Amino acid sequence: MSDNDYLWDGLGAPDPELARLEAALSAFAYRGEPPRPEAVRSAPRPARIPQRPRPRSRSGLRRPHVLGMLAASLLIGLGLGAVVFEGAPRRPAAFFTVEATQGTPRYASRPLNGRFGLLANAWLQTDDAAEARINLADYGALYVSSNSRIRVKRLDIHNPIVEVRYGRIQGLTLKALERDATLISLETPSIHADDQGGVYELTVDGSGWTRLRVDRGQVALKDQTTNRIAFVPAGALCETLPGQGLGVPTFTTASIGLRQAVRAMDLRDLDADRQELNFTVMLVESEVPDTLSLFHMVERVDPRRRLLIVDRICTLVPLPADIERRRLLQAEPRALGRWREHLMPVWRARPQPRDGALAPEPDGGRY
Amino acid sequence: MLVERGDARGAVAEAGIAMDSRTSDSIVLVAAAQSGDREAFARLYQRYARMVHGILLARVPASDAEDLVQDVFLRALEKVGQLRNPGAFGAWLGTLARNRARDFLRRRRSAASLDEEPAGADRPTLEAREALAAIRDLPERPRELLIWRLVEGMTGPEIADRTGASQGTVRVQLHRAMAALRKKLATEKLS
Numbered sequence: 001m002s003d004n005d006y007l008w009d010g011l012g013a014p015d016p017e018l019a020r021l022e023a024a025l026s027a028f029a030y031r032g033e034p035p036r037p038e039a040v041r042s043a044p045r046p047a048r049i050p051q052r053p054r055p056r057s058r059s060g061l062r063r064p065h066v067l068g069m070l071a072a073s074l075l076i077g078l079g080l081g082a083v084v085f086e087g088a089p090r091r092p093a094a095f096f097t098v099e100a101t102q103g104t105p106r107y108a109s110r111p112l113n114g115r116f117g118l119l120a121n122a123w124l125q126t127d128d129a130a131e132a133r134i135n136l137a138d139y140g141a142l143y144v145s146s147n148s149r150i151r152v153k154r155l156d157i158h159n160p161i162v163e164v165r166y167g168r169i170q171g172l173t174l175k176a177l178e179r180d181a182t183l184i185s186l187e188t189p190s191i192h193a194d195d196q197g198g199v200y201e202l203t204v205d206g207s208g209w210t211r212l213r214v215d216r217g218q219v220a221l222k223d224q225t226t227n228r229i230a231f232v233p234a235g236a237l238c239e240t241l242p243g244q245g246l247g248v249p250t251f252t253t254a255s256i257g258l259r260q261a262v263r264a265m266d267l268r269d270l271d272a273d274r275q276e277l278n279f280t281v282m283l284v285e286s287e288v289p290d291t292l293s294l295f296h297m298v299e300r301v302d303p304r305r306r307l308l309i310v311d312r313i314c315t316l317v318p319l320p321a322d323i324e325r326r327r328l329l330q331a332e333p334r335a336l337g338r339w340r341e342h343l344m345p346v347w348r349a350r351p352q353p354r355d356g357a358l359a360p361e362p363d364g365g366r367y
Numbered sequence: 368m369l370v371e372r373g374d375a376r377g378a379v380a381e382a383g384i385a386m387d388s389r390t391s392d393s394i395v396l397v398a399a400a401q402s403g404d405r406e407a408f409a410r411l412y413q414r415y416a417r418m419v420h421g422i423l424l425a426r427v428p429a430s431d432a433e434d435l436v437q438d439v440f441l442r443a444l445e446k447v448g449q450l451r452n453p454g455a456f457g458a459w460l461g462t463l464a465r466n467r468a469r470d471f472l473r474r475r476r477s478a479a480s481l482d483e484e485p486a487g488a489d490r491p492t493l494e495a496r497e498a499l500a501a502i503r504d505l506p507e508r509p510r511e512l513l514i515w516r517l518v519e520g521m522t523g524p525e526i527a528d529r530t531g532a533s534q535g536t537v538r539v540q541l542h543r544a545m546a547a548l549r550k551k552l553a554t555e556k557l558s
Contacts, residue, residue: 007516007545008523008538017549018517024495025518028429030420030436174437 096136096155101143103130123151126167136160139183140173153187161185168203171195173217182220190242194220198234208242213252218348221246230296231340233347239263248296251289258285262293279305288316292347295340299331306331317346393528397453400444408447412440415457417519418529419464424518425503425510426468429491435471439464457529501551509544516541 006014098107099115106112108122112132126132126148134142134150137157144150148167152160159182162169173183173195182194189208198217204210212219214232221230221238223246230246232238238249248262261282264274279301286294291313298309310328319325320342327335393414399407419439423432442463450459491499502513515521521529527537 005538007541010522018545020494021498022517022520024492025498026520027491027495028424028499028518030417030433030519 096134096152096157096160098124098132098134101131101133103127103146105130105132105144107132118152118155120155121151121153123149123165125149134162136173136184140171142184143170143172145169154185159183159185161187163187164202164204165189166204166206168201170199170201172199173197190240190244191246192222194222196220200232209239211237211239213237221249228299231292231344231347233292233344236292236347239266241266245300248293248300250293254287254290254293255285257281258290258293261285262297265297279308283308283312286312286316288346291316291343295343298328298336303329313343317343393456394453397447397450397456401448401450401453408444411443411456415460415529416440417521418457418515418526419460421514421519421521422461422464422511423468424499425507425514426465427471429499431471435464435467439467442467455531458531461530497555498548498552501548501555504551505544505547508540509547512537512541512544513548 006012007018096118097115098112098118100112103126104111104113105124105126107116107124108119112124115135118134124132124134124144126144126146128146131146132144134144134152136142142150142162145168148169149165150167150169151163151165153163154161162184164186165188171184171186174197183197184195186193186195186202188202188204188210190204190210191212193202193212196218198219199215200217200219201213201215202210203212212221212232214234214236216234218234219232221232221240222228226245228246230238230249232249235253236249236251238247240247244266247266250259250262258281261278264278265282282293282297294309294313298306301309307329310325314325319328319339323335323339323342328339393411396407396411396414400411416436420432420436423435423439427435439460443460446463447456450456499518502510502517505513512526515526516523523537523541524534526532526541527534530537
């Protein structure tokens with residue numbers, strides 16, 4: 001064993017056979033992303049999402065008088081609790097808690113000092129100097145930035161509903177064990193989002209404009225009016241204006257031309273010539289990862305444009321034999337669903353920065 | 368509950384644990400995690416995830432190893448308070464991982480198979496599958512060492528640090544393991 005020992009410390013001249021084995025075997029290496037301490041001051045448990053409680057054995061609860069005593073105790077307990085707390089934030093015994101991480105946010109109209117159990121529908125308000133964190137059982141946390149207003153509308157451990165009226169939150173949730181299961185539902189004035197586990201940032205302004213950027217994992221957006229769904233995988237963002245329907249997701253690595261064209265296509269009040277120009281730019285600028293944006297346009301455009309989009313996607317990612325092109329041209333939901341499953345691995349293989357892709361615009365990419 | 372680093376160092380000193388430069392950081396993190404500091408536990412997760420994954424990959428299908436990493440850390444989080452010697456965290460975590468792999472295989476009632484591939488974008492080549500199969504045929508210690516070094520990309524000093532073994536021992540074992548693997552691959556090539 002010489003000092004120049006590649007096997008030992010990876011330094012020095014690599015042994016060719018060893019280097020080849022390393023390169024090949026790296027396909028099996030650990031790729032899971034543990035919580036980043038710098039992003040998560042207090043990381044959630046690296047745990048499964050909570051399972052629904054198993055049905056209890058009825059052996060101890062069979063007799064009616066036992067049930068009656070339990071119900072009476074519960075009522076007395078609830079009554080005492082109401083008297084003692086009188087609507088004030090509770091000390092944590094709950095699955096969901098809220099705490100200040102900077103300054104003094106207000107929660108349930110009172111200064112938030114310390115950590116408290118969450119109350120359904122109580123507003124959390126941060127000002128210029130305040131930030132807070134909502135701890136979601138043992139599967140995640142929402143980091144609430146300054147100047148934000150947010151509340152938890154439903155305190156269901158299996159699927160809490162969080163409303164963001166305005167401001168910015170950063171979510172970190174652990175990957176759900178069930179594929180595409182929803183961990184948290186997020187509502188803003190313009191969208192409904194299903195967090196399926198990951199790291200993301202949701203920004204909402206006073207007008208209801210919403211921007212979702214996903215860094216890891218996946219978030220599904222749903223337009224409550226049209227029931228359309230948009231999948232935003234890691235590396236992509238989606239912007240939505242109230243009243244304009246769901247935006248089209250784009251990868252942040254897409255060319256600036258494509259991103260601007262997609263945004264313009266999202267705006268319904270654009271005149272026909274400019275729509276056509278942007279449509280052409282979108283097709284020409286699209287590369288393999290941009291099938292994400294093209295796919296989400298299929299249902300929204302007229303048959304002539306749909307034909308062009310379908311053909312462009314098929315050029316970038318060949319159509320599998322079990323999907324008929326004519327069904328796609330008719331925008332049949334089942335065929336589109338199967339096609340989306342086929343394209344999903346392409347979208348999940350986080351794209352690398354490309355030539356022509358620019359840094360986010362100085363205005364933060366807002367319309 | 369967040370614990371100040373100074374408090375954790377104090378707790379370690381009170382416990383009379385020797386603080387050499389190699390392991391002191393981990394010991395401080397373990398002590399902090401035992402006091403309920405989730406940030407410290409997240410750092411331990413980052414530091415030890417590859418080691419745990421390597422132990423699991425040496426025993427279970429690649430497609431299951433990543434999910435089991437989370438299981439192992441969940442158990443560690445539940446039990447870290449019971450660990451008497453924070454300096455033995457790596458070895459203790461390794462035991463948890465080996466036990467979890469055994470449980471998994473017992474429940475599946477089938478041996479690990481290489482037919483299943485990792486879910487990531489990088490599909491293993493035939494050479495990679497054959498090499499992993501050859502490594503998995505080796506005895507336990509060389510098997511883990513080679514997976515840590517060749518698959519997880521850990522260096523020898525890192526392996527020694529994470530497992531609590533001496534660098535000299537790991538260096539000798541690593542070279543013996545590599546020699547055994549070369550011999551095995553050559554034999555398979557000939558046959």
